[in-house]
Amino acid sequence: MENIDPIERLVAAFRSLPGVGLKTAERYAYSIIKKDEENAKEFADAIINAKLKVKYCKECGNYTDSEICSICAKRNPDIICVVKEPKDVAAMEKVKSFNGVYHVLHGTINPLENRGPNDIRIKELLERVNRLKTKEVIMATNPDVEGEATALYIARLLKPLGIKVTRLAQGISMGSELEYADEITLTKALEKRSEI
Amino acid sequence: MENIDPIERLVAAFRSLPGVGLKTAERYAYSIIKKDEENAKEFADAIINAKLKVKYCKECGNYTDSEICSICAKRNPDIICVVKEPKDVAAMEKVKSFNGVYHVLHGTINPLENRGPNDIRIKELLERVNRLKTKEVIMATNPDVEGEATALYIARLLKPLGIKVTRLAQGISMGSELEYADEITLTKALEKRSEI
Numbered sequence: 467m468e469n470i471d472p473i474e475r476l477v478a479a480f481r482s483l484p485g486v487g488l489k490t491a492e493r494y495a496y497s498i499i500k501k502d503e504e505n506a507k508e509f510a511d512a513i514i515n516a517k518l519k520v521k522y523c524k525e526c527g528n529y530t531d532s533e534i535c536s537i538c539a540k541r542n543p544d545i546i547c548v549v550k551e552p553k554d555v556a557a558m559e560k561v562k563s564f565n566g567v568y569h570v571l572h573g574t575i576n577p578l579e580n581r582g583p584n585d586i587r588i589k590e591l592l593e594r595v596n597r598l599k600t601k602e603v604i605m606a607t608n609p610d611v612e613g614e615a616t617a618l619y620i621a622r623l624l625k626p627l628g629i630k631v632t633r634l635a636q637g638i639s640m641g642s643e644l645e646y647a648d649e650i651t652l653t654k655a656l657e658k659r660s661e662i
Numbered sequence: 663m664e665n666i667d668p669i670e671r672l673v674a675a676f677r678s679l680p681g682v683g684l685k686t687a688e689r690y691a692y693s694i695i696k697k698d699e700e701n702a703k704e705f706a707d708a709i710i711n712a713k714l715k716v717k718y719c720k721e722c723g724n725y726t727d728s729e730i731c732s733i734c735a736k737r738n739p740d741i742i743c744v745v746k747e748p749k750d751v752a753a754m755e756k757v758k759s760f761n762g763v764y765h766v767l768h769g770t771i772n773p774l775e776n777r778g779p780n781d782i783r784i785k786e787l788l789e790r791v792n793r794l795k796t797k798e799v800i801m802a803t804n805p806d807v808e809g810e811a812t813a814l815y816i817a818r819l820l821k822p823l824g825i826k827v828t829r830l831a832q833g834i835s836m837g838s839e840l841e842y843a844d845e846i847t848l849t850k851a852l853e854k855r856s857e858i
Contacts, residue, residue, distance in 0.1 A: 471727065472708075472711050472712040472715045472716050472727050473712060473716060473725060475708045475711065475712065476708045476709060476711075476712040478708070479704065479705045479708040479709070482693075482697075482701070482705070483689075483690045483693055483694075484689055484690070484693050485686075485689070490681075492749065492752065493679075493680055493681070493749075494679045494680070495712065496748070496749050497678075497679055497680050498679075498709055498712060498713065499712055499713065499716050499725065501678075501713070503713055503714075505678070506709055506710065506712075506713035507710065507713070508675065509675045509678070509709055510706035510707070510709040510710045511706070512668075512671045512672045512674070512675040513672060513675070513694055513702055513705055513706040513709075514702065514703065514706045515668050515671065515672075516668040516669060516671065516672040516691065516694060516695055516702075517694065517695065517697070517699055517702035517703070518699075519668045520668050520669060520695050529669060529695065531667065531668055552692070553688065553689075553692050556688065
């Protein structure tokens with residue numbers, strides 16, 4: 467690495483981030499060079515630190531820096547919210563009223579990408595549901611083809627065990643405009659319409 | 663720093679980059695965690711390395727990892743292209759036909775921000791022009807108020823020394839649409855129209 471120009475090397479590093487092209491990577495690289503040394507060092511340390519300390523929670527599969535994540539450690543396991551990826555936990559946590567725990571599948575069933583039920587954390591979910599005597603499982607996988615299929619697959623496994631399985635409601639988003647809602651969303655919104 | 667969640671700390675680091683908001687910073691942070699350890703380490707090293715190795719070229723003021731940058735070391739000093747910032751050198755270098763050297767002012771004259779001629783590298787430019795027996799100075803500062811004023815100021819200093827001072831042509835951009843060109847650009851384009 468010694469012969470590569472340091473700026474080019476840094477630009478290449480930034481380009482490895484999702485959605486970052488050459489122009490943006492160059493802007494980021496120049497901003498690093500303009501930082502004072504302490505700030506640049508803190509940036510590099512934050513990367514190393516995150517990579518070394520962040521691991522998967524042994525219970526739910528979310529990112530954590532201890533054995534068991536802070537959510538599994540203290541919240542009510544009566545309700546498990548099943549999501550595809552750790553970042554979905556962060557999104558769901560914006561709902562302050564949810565007091566249950568999560569289960570991260572780390573993927574969805576996707577035959578096109580050769581990912582079957584055994585390639586995602588379904589077995590672990592069944593084991594937890596049994597052990598924790600969970601009453602309800604909320605399927606919060608994405609509302610796309612793989613997410614729907616995965617939700618249905620898991621629901622079919624859990625229902626015979628007498629567990630309530632629910633799915634996040636689908637409909638038009640708050641603050642959006644009807645004009646821009648797609649056909650499938652509108653169809654779902656119409657089907658599930660409620661009296662006011 | 664030990665008590666902060668490693669992911670939050672990394673997100674905060676990414677938010678310090680120009681134009682990066684919370685959502686984007688989170689996406690970047692998650693992508694770092696998904697990298698293998700070697701790649702994450704290379705990323706952190708690239709930051710430290712750039713910060714430690716990159717300094718200013720003693721001649722032109724551009725970023726370099728040696729005393730004199732590779733452009734000053736081997737190219738023709740008969741023509742000096744004057745730019746505001748190091749990233750402008752990178753932009754100009756896309757013009758493969760330019761074989762002269764650069765001079766980075768590190769700013770423009772801006773009375774509103776209390777930056778006068780002595781706060782940017784004008785003295786160094788005059789010294790170089792004298793020493794290198796430069797024949798032409800191309801003013802490639804940005805086509806905004808400060809850039810224009812700085813170009814005019816420097817031109818007035820150089821012309822009495824018998825040096826040719828030129829300015830990048832202004833007009834409509836290649837591939838752009840007239841409809842979106844601003845009034846001042848169109849005025850300039852009309853003034854400088856050429857016969858075909």
